[in-house]
Amino acid sequence: MSQSNKKPDVQNDYYAHGESMRSYLRSLIYAKGASTKGKVHVRDAIDVKRTMTLVGLCLLPAILFGIYNLGLQAQLAVAGGLSTPDAWQLVAFNALTGGMTEQTSGLSLFGYGLSFYLPIYLTALLVSLFWEVVFARVRQQELHEGFFVTALLFSVILPVSTPLWIVALGITFGLIMAKEVFGGMGYNFLNPALAGYAFIYFAYPSKVAEISQFVAVDGFSGATTLMQTAAGKMSFADQSWYQVFTDPQWWNSFYGFTVGSIAETSTLAILIGGSLLLLTRLADWRIVFGVLLGMIITASLFNLIGSSKNAMFAMPWTWHLVSGGFAFGMMFMATDPVTTSYTRQGKIMFGLMVGFMTVLIRVLNLKLVEGIMLAILFANLWAPLFDYAVARLNMKRRLKRNAL
Numbered sequence: 231m232s233q234s235n236k237k238p239d240v241q242n243d244y245y246a247h248g249e250s251m252r253s254y255l256r257s258l259i260y261a262k263g264a265s266t267k268g269k270v271h272v273r274d275a276i277d278v279k280r281t282m283t284l285v286g287l288c289l290l291p292a293i294l295f296g297i298y299n300l301g302l303q304a305q306l307a308v309a310g311g312l313s314t315p316d317a318w319q320l321v322a323f324n325a326l327t328g329g330m331t332e333q334t335s336g337l338s339l340f341g342y343g344l345s346f347y348l349p350i351y352l353t354a355l356l357v358s359l360f361w362e363v364v365f366a367r368v369r370q371q372e373l374h375e376g377f378f379v380t381a382l383l384f385s386v387i388l389p390v391s392t393p394l395w396i397v398a399l400g401i402t403f404g405l406i407m408a409k410e411v412f413g414g415m416g417y418n419f420l421n422p423a424l425a426g427y428a429f430i431y432f433a434y435p436s437k438v439a440e441i442s443q444f445v446a447v448d449g450f451s452g453a454t455t456l457m458q459t460a461a462g463k464m465s466f467a468d469q470s471w472y473q474v475f476t477d478p479q480w481w482n483s484f485y486g487f488t489v490g491s492i493a494e495t496s497t498l499a500i501l502i503g504g505s506l507l508l509l510t511r512l513a514d515w516r517i518v519f520g521v522l523l524g525m526i527i528t529a530s531l532f533n534l535i536g537s538s539k540n541a542m543f544a545m546p547w548t549w550h551l552v553s554g555g556f557a558f559g560m561m562f563m564a565t566d567p568v569t570t571s572y573t574r575q576g577k578i579m580f581g582l583m584v585g586f587m588t589v590l591i592r593v594l595n596l597k598l599v600e601g602i603m604l605a606i607l608f609a610n611l612w613a614p615l616f617d618y619a620v621a622r623l624n625m626k627r628r629l630k631r632n633a634l
Contacts, residue, residue, distance in 0.1 A: 278415075282375045284510055285562075286382060288503040289493065292558065293386055294340075295486055296493040297347050300390050300446060301339030303489055304330055307447040315448050319345045346390045346446050347492055353397045354381040358405060365410045374415040380405065383423040383562065386493035387555060387603075389443035392430075396437055400430040420610050421569050424603055431603070444489045454489055455553040456592065456599040459541055466544040474548045483552040494555040504561030513565035516574060520581020521560040521588075525550055528589040542593040550589060559602035560584075569610045576616035583609045 304314065309332045314320065323329075323345045327338045334342070358377035366373050384401050404426025409418040430438055437443065441457065442450045458464045474480040482488060486496025493500075507513040529547035537543040550556055564570065564584050571580040584605045591601025598604070 279375050281512060282379050284512055285379050285507070288507045288510075288512075289382060289386070289562065291499040291503045292493040292496060293382075295496045295499040296386065296491075297343035298336070298340045299486055299488075299495055300343030300346060300492065301330075301334070301341070302487065303445045304342055304447050305332065305334055305339060307445055307450050308332065312447045312449055315446065317346075317446075319349060342446070343390070347385070349394060350388060350390075350392060350397055350492075351381065351385040353394045354385045354401045357381075357398045357401050361402065361405045361410065365414060369414065371414070376415045377405070380409075380422050384426055387423065387427055387491050387558070389438055389491060390446050391443040392438055396430050396434055400426040402426075403429040416568055419569055419613070420607060421563055421566050424563060424607055428603060428607060441489070444491065452489060454599075455483055455549065459545055459549075459553075460596045460599045462541045464541065466541075466546055466549070470546070472548075474546060480549065480552065483549075491555060494558045497552045497557040500557045500561055504557075507561065507565065512567075513561070514567075514570075514577050516577040517565050517570055517581040517584075518560055520578040520583075521564050521585045522551075522581075524582035524585020525556070525589055526585070528586045532589065532593050540593065540596070542596070542599075545593075550592070554592075554600045555602050556588060559588075559606055563602070563606050564609070569613065571613045571616045571620075573617050573620040575620045576613070579616045579619075580609050580613055583612060 308314065308330050314330045320329075320342075323338075323341055327334065327341070330342060355378070358381040362373055362377045381401060384404065385397070388397065388400075401423075404422040404424075407429075408420040408425035409415070409422045412418050427438075441452055441454065444450075444454075445452075453461065453463070455464070459466075483495075484497050486499060488495050504513070504518070508515050508518065526547040529545065529550050532543045533546065535543060545553075564581065571577050584602075587605035587608055588601040591604055592599055595601070
């Protein structure tokens with residue numbers, strides 16, 4: 231029988247496809263022994279799998295406290311006369327504890343928050359895994375473990391009441407449009423988690439931007455620190471930046487006992503995890519320093535300028551630090567090694583732009599009081615230009631030195 235008349239071996243193709251898929255999934259759990267190729271190579275002790283594991287561990291303090299705070303804020307709302315929602319997420323919680331009350335224990339509060347957060351994370355994780363498998367098959371490559379951290383980062387910056395279909399849509403947009411279309415891991419120039427959040431933020435503002443979405447109770451109404459300041463309900467006229475350390479409300483925000491996204495409320499927990507990120511050198515201190523310095527300089531300039539119509543001008547940098555998602559963005563989003571600048575001077579310039587743009591958006595755009603998300607995405611676009619400028623300056627310096 232000629233080669234053209236042979237029937238395709240469907241059974242062998244089926245088993246080969248199945249073995250390929252099992253190989254992809256196995257690569258997520260353990261690293262292969264022969265991961266490097268070629269006669270000359272350098273093997274490092276750190277790889278993508280270990281990097282993502284360490285980043286996940288660094289995120290744990292903020293996530294664990296955020297889950298507890300979700301339950302705490304719900305308990306405070308119930309004490310104020312509101313009721314818990316009739317949601318499927320609470321079936322197991324209500325069966326085990328009898329429902330949320332003013333006497334609910336701390337462990338039960340953690341369980342309440344976990345009931346809402348776990349479906350969000352699992353949705354983001356499974357959708358991320360699906361797209362990673364699809365593009366790995368198309369490119370004939372191994373699975374990269376980066377989607378674990380992308381799903382984790384995306385899930386913790388969302389409000390607790392975000393519908394799961396929006397979670398799936400957002401992570402899909404972030405992975406495909408900000409990462410995979412440019413070649414996958416290591417080739418993206420935008421942070422996928424932030425790109426996905428920005429998409430759903432502007433596409434479905436009533437689902438992810440309303441204050442009622444941040445507390446898992448029915449009919450919640452309130453305001454974050456940034457919202458209160460923008461509305462003129464908080465005054466900083468007689469308060470210097472160092473005097474906030476005697477303000478109980480500032481310490482409340484620093485510890486994280488406020489309304490906000492899942493892992494963005496506790497500046498203390500974020501700094502603990504971020505410090506570990508810096509000690510392991512997974513994040514560059516120059517970026518963190520640049521973001522903080524840019525924020526302090528810009529906020530101080532607005533304090534000096536002042537405004538009788540815009541209360542955000544008077545907000546000290548110490549309040550910017552503990553408000554909204556600034557601390558989380560500074561430690562875990564801006565330090566993404568792929569989407570930032572690569573040169574040392576470029577990293578500082580990148581951080582300065584993030585800090586500057588964050589305060590600029592917060593102060594001058596009162597309809598978008600949270601600015602760290604757009605600031606990082608904007609700085610991602612400038613990161614290659616910073617590296618180019620640094621390289622050109624170095625070339626000119628060397629040419630001038632050699633000419634002498």
